[in-house]
Amino acid sequence: MEQTRHTGLFTRRFGPSPHEGVPAVVLVHGLGLSGRYFVPLARRLAAGGASVLVPDLPGNARSRAAVRRAPDIGATADAMARWHRRLSLPSCLFVGNSVGCQVIAAFAARHPRLVHGTVLIGPALDPDVPAWCQVGRLLADAPREPLSLLAVATADYLLTGPLRFAASFRHALRDAAGPFEDNLARIRVPTLVVRGAGDPVASGAWVRRVARKVVDGRIAEVGGAAHAAHYSAPDTMAALIRAFTPKGHGVRP
Template sequence: MDQRTDAGIFSRRFGAPPRDGAPNVVLVHGLGLSGRYFVPLARRLAASGMTVLVPDLPGNARSRAAARRALDGERLADALAHWHRRLALGPTCLVANSVGCQVTAALAARHPRLVSRLVMVGPALEPGTPGRRQVGRLLADAPREPLSLIPLAATDYLLTGLLRCAASFRTALRDAAESFEGNLTQVQVPTLVVRGAGDTIASAAWVRRVARTVQDGRTAEIPGAAHAAHYSAPDAMAALIEKFTLGGPS
């Protein structure tokens, strides 16, 4: 694993350095977290020959100093696009979890030439769902995740800062209500929407709705996984992504 900071964004790289003709994948974390919970998936994808980059979004964890306050999805997307261009990655497959899906939807809508494919894992937050209910869904999901995820997430939340996490949650709720679905309608690249079968945050109906809203969407479900399906079932998730990036049916 190689670590570096570009354009204020800390990132981890797994596999060979980016090069022409090689598949690149960027993994985008959820609210208040870091890229650390993507490491098991990143290692499996890199083992298949992909170059995998895992950034901490501006304002989060080791990129906390890159933003003075919580940024909305579009500003996060623009910052990620700037980082992407600095690294000269070329068209890339984006894989996002939870609120990270709002960021990648904005990125695909605003900077379409940077994105080749899009994978959304447990897209959140669902428009029209009150904040208290969203929090209740998150609390209900926690016992369904691997125990090892709890201290990892707690450490990231503390590193990001609880006040920053709360502000980011309010901003994400506003994005969900005002721009998320609009950005989804502008996503033109093939999109795979994945849900852990036990996910209490991203419902099956919402996942199907996301897939219908983008221009070329399809769905998949991973048995025995919950909201962080990429963490609890990295082998199954890697297999889905590898098949999807090769252009075969999901």
Template sequence: MTDPGFFARGYGPPPREGRPAMVLVHGLGLSGRYFVPLARRLAAGGASVVVPDLPGNGRSRAAVRRAPDVGQLADALARRYRRLSLGPGPLVANSVGCQVAAALAARHPHLVSHLVLTGPALEPGVSGRRQFGRLVADAPREPLGLLSLAAFDYLVTGPLRCAASFRHSLRDAAESFEVNLERVRAPTLVVRGAGDTIASGTWARRVAGLVADGRAVDIPGAAHAAHYSAPDAMAELIGKFTAGEPG
């Protein structure tokens, strides 16, 4: 599905009243492609799934001239919700996409019924150099397929735009991320791959404690992109969470 300058993939039945779409939000410099394994499993369970490439990234790279900041990305996503008559529905995010998701849920709470934050980054108070070091440490723990996909996406988005997005995200982590989390009222599940070197267990539990209704869970054998390396486990967790079942 496309609209001017803003690409998104669709899986499962089209959204309609009474069956809202589940939106999956990628991390910094990437596209929605690494969410495809999870999207297909969610769609197989009957969900309507929308996987955008955020403005400035992947196939939406030409949508903007400069890298948007986190708040601008959240507002652009909210406009997409309205354009497609989405929401309120579940919102699933990974890594720096969790900052975008938190901003969306805080600014536009009527659009989000449930929030799933997978490997939330960036952690406030951690320097950019340390954050980058954590990313490098995580790489050997991820599947080779993800590494090749990510390398291609980073090249498409471009190093300058990735660097600008990283600066925006660090500023948001320092100034707004925790504030936005405190404003989230949607039930929230914080998922962390047990081998994640980017989002620490302490930080994941803090995120769950900052929102009004949150809990944290680890997925054994997964790292930062748990939705890619363990899509079946993720789909099961999301299904139980959005259905209100204990997980």
């Protein structure tokens, strides 16, 4: 693993350089977290020949100092575009979890030439679910996740800080209330929407709705997983991504 910082964003890279003609995959974390909980999946995708980049989003964890206050979803997507261009990356497959899916939707809508496919794992937030209920669902997910993930998440939340987390949550709620679904409808690349079978945050009905919103959407479910299926079932997720990856951008088995 190589660790660098570009346009203020702390970035982990697994596998070869993205400039060596290999598939490039970007993993986008959820609310208040860092890219650390994507490491198990990143290692498996890199073993399949991909160049995998895992940034901490601006204002979060080790990219906390990149901004003075928590940016909204659109500003986060634009910061990701600057990061993408600074690294001179090719068109990438973007894989996100939870609110990271909202960032990817905004990114793909605003910067379509930089994206050749998207994978949305446990997309949040459902605009029809009240904020207090969203919090309840997140709390209900905690005992369904591996203890090691809870340790990573707790450390990341403390590093990001409660004020940044609260501000980011408000931004995510506003995005979910309107822009998120509009952005989904503007995604023109193949999209895989994944749900852990035990996910209390992203319901089956909501996942189906997300898949219908995009132009080319399909659904997969991961048994024995909850909201962070990429962490608890990285082998299954890597296999799903390899099978899904658009032709010409494949990750070897």
